[in-house]
Amino acid sequence: MREIVSVLLLVLLVLASSDAHVTKPNAEKFLRCLRYRTSRVNPINEALYTHDNSTFVSSYVSYAKNKRFSNPNDTKLVAIVAAKHESHVQATVVCAKSNRIQIRIRSGGHDYEGLSYISSVPFVILDMHDLRSITIDVSRKQAWVDAGATMGELYTKIAEASKTLAFPAGVCPTLGAGGHISGGGYGNLMRKYGISVDHVVDARVVDANGKILTGATLGADLLWAIRGGGGASFGVIVSWKINLVDVPKTLTVFKVNKTLEQGATDVLYKWQLVSSKLPQELFLRAMPQLVIGAVPSQKSVAVRFYAQFLGSARRLMAIMNKSLPELGIKREDCYEMSWINTTLFWQNYPVGTPISVLLDRPSNPAGALFKSKSDYVKKPIPKEVMEKIWKIMLNFNNMFMQWNPYGGVMDKIPADATAFPHRKGNLFKIQYFALWGDANATNANLGLMKEIYNLMEPYVSSNPRAAFLNYRDIDVGSNPSGVTNVEEAKIYGEKYFLGNLKRLMEIKAKYDPKNFFRYEQSIPPVRVM
Incomplete structure (x- = not known):
């Protein structure tokens, strides 16, 4: 009897709603509801875009970064609400919920898999870009x-x-x-x-x-x-x-390239050993990237090292000469500047570029198709594996990786301090990123990304193989738009959230028990008794 009770206490009560609804989605009722629930002081008409609006397509594509998923003619898309007031957000939630219409929420549009602006069931895009105070x-x-x-x-x-x-x-x-x-x-x-x-x-x-x-x-x-x-x-x-x-008034930055002929592989291997152990004021990113020669057939790989240091160039030089002399940093490579100017540096703007460029918003549709994946590395990747990486990269037309160092205070913050769990024990995080312009090249590029991802499997985190939520990757698991299967959600949820998933599911059950806020990689509402 005691064993039976113990088992029952561990039973998961799945509260996620299925795709079987009592009523069907009603677009016209949804639109009427929006107008009824917003005041004359903050009317919603100017924030509402339907397929009949002449500016509907431009509103859709401006914040759809990945052309792979851009589909402004999608008949399942009921409307775009570009909220201009909190009341517009509230009305959209209430009216969508009462009319069985899903919501996709986007702010900047940097959703790598387009999940904030696509769905296979009737939906509305709640676009937040006009709420920018x-x-x-x-x-x-x-x-x-x-x-x-x-x-x-x-x-x-x-x-x-x-x-x-x-x-x-x-x-x-x-x-x-x-x-x-x-x-x-x-x-x-x-x-x-x-x-x-x-x-x-x-x-x-x-x-x-x-x-x-x-x-x-x-x-x-x-x-x-x-x-x-x-x-x-x-x-x-x-x-x-x-x-x-x-931050200090003066920070120091540099970016230096190392080609394979200049020993990039050896330098990058040494970088793995020291980058997470450098003073916490120093962030030193390594960026392997494909380099195209004078003609497209002339391809090579180089590694660009980006540094940002909360201090002077003199201090940075001393650290680099001691910890990574193989990089060969010279004083003329280092630029001292204010923190706000470092934000321009990381975007590769020339020195002297006006700060106002940071205020630019997208004005043209996304022109590229791309795919991103992520990994967490806990032990150095052998040089021979790096050589295999370079060979696969040469098959792309445009591909790069970001190796982002850990260590510092990230080793001191508990994994459950916030829902973000990827803390202590990581040497660095990898972002894989491939771009292409021709939709006919999609399958080839996705295949190459899978090949390089499979190659890395023995050398990165495991059980589960962790992934970074902000580098959205549908390959790590997903549900259909209208259904949330808990077992499937656990697959991607454990990769994104590790040991924090259980608590996240319980909080979801408390605040959204009927699972209104759901999408292909959402957290299901589950209580553990």
């Missing part, structure tokens, strides 16, 4: 940033307010704050200060009932979940309250 409080070293604000806008606002404050987040200025931060927010200050979610102290979230949760009503458990668990499984992130961090 940013308020900086220098005295408290804090800020409120709306989900649709970009990192470039946030960085610019911080720099305008203070020369010695910053925020740890990604290097791409067009990242939307909503999705980027909720997935973790990995960036070049992480070895000193951790990642974005380590500095989130509050948020404004619209829940499945259309209510705004914040402060005490948000709850510590939900705040924990959306810091690394992805906001789209739990609600709609409207804005974040973040702590800012101190």
Whole structure:
């Protein structure tokens, strides 16, 4: 009897809804509901785009980064709500839920698999890009940033307010704050200060009932979940309250190439041994990339090393000469500059480029098709394996990898401090990234990505083979748009969230028990008795 009770206590009560609904989705009722639930003070008409609007296609494609998934003519797409006020978000949630229409939420559009703007069932895109308010409080070293604000806008606002404050987040200025931060927010200050979610102290979230949760009503458990668990499984992130961090007035950066002929493989192997052990003020990225010669048939591989140091060039030179002299860094390779100017450096803008470019928003449809994957490395990759990597890379037309170092404070933050679990024990994280312009080349490129990913399997994390949520990868597991199978969700959930998945599922069951907020890689609502 006791054994039976023990088994029952471990039974998972799956609360995820299936694709069998009592009523069918009703687009017209949804649109009428939106207009009824928004006030004259904040009318929704100017924020609402349907297939009948002349600007519908441009609204869709501007924030659809991956051309592989861009489909503005999708008949399952009921509408785009480019929310201009919190009430538009609330109305969209309530009206979509009552009319059996799914929501896809996007802020900056950097969803590698397009899951924020595609679905196989009727859906509406809730586009947050017009909610972009940013308020900086220098005295408290804090800020409120709306989900649709970009990192470039946030960085610019911080720099305008203070020369010695910053925020740890990604290097791409067009990242939307909503999705980027909720997935973790990995960036070049992480070895000193951790990642974005380590500095989130509050948020404004619209829940499945259309209510705004914040402060005490948000709850510590939900705040924990959306810091690394992805906001789209739990609600709609409207804005974040973040702590800012101190940086010196002068930082130093460099970028240096090493070709295979110059011993790039040997230098990169040594980089693996030292990059996670360098002073935490130094972030040194290694970037193997395909190099095209004068004619397309002339291909090679080079490794570009990017560094950012919270200090002077003199101190950086001393560290490099001691820890990685093989790189051969010279004083003329190093540039001293302010933190805001380093954000331009990471985008390869020439020195002297105006800061205003960080405010640029997308104006043209995405022109490239691409695929990304990720890995976490816990022991050095042998040189002979690197040689095999280079051979596969030569079969691409445009491919690069980012080897992003760990160590520093990331080794000191517990894996369950936030929902983002990938902390201690990693030497570095890999991003694989391939681009192509011809849709006919898609299968070949996906095959090559699979080949290089399979080659790496013995040399990266295992049981599970971990993946980074912000580098969305449908290959690690997925569910259909209208169904959330818990066993399938565990496959991708354990890779993204490791030991934090169980707690995430329980929080999901508490705040969204009927599983309204769901998509192909969402977290299912499950209680463990």
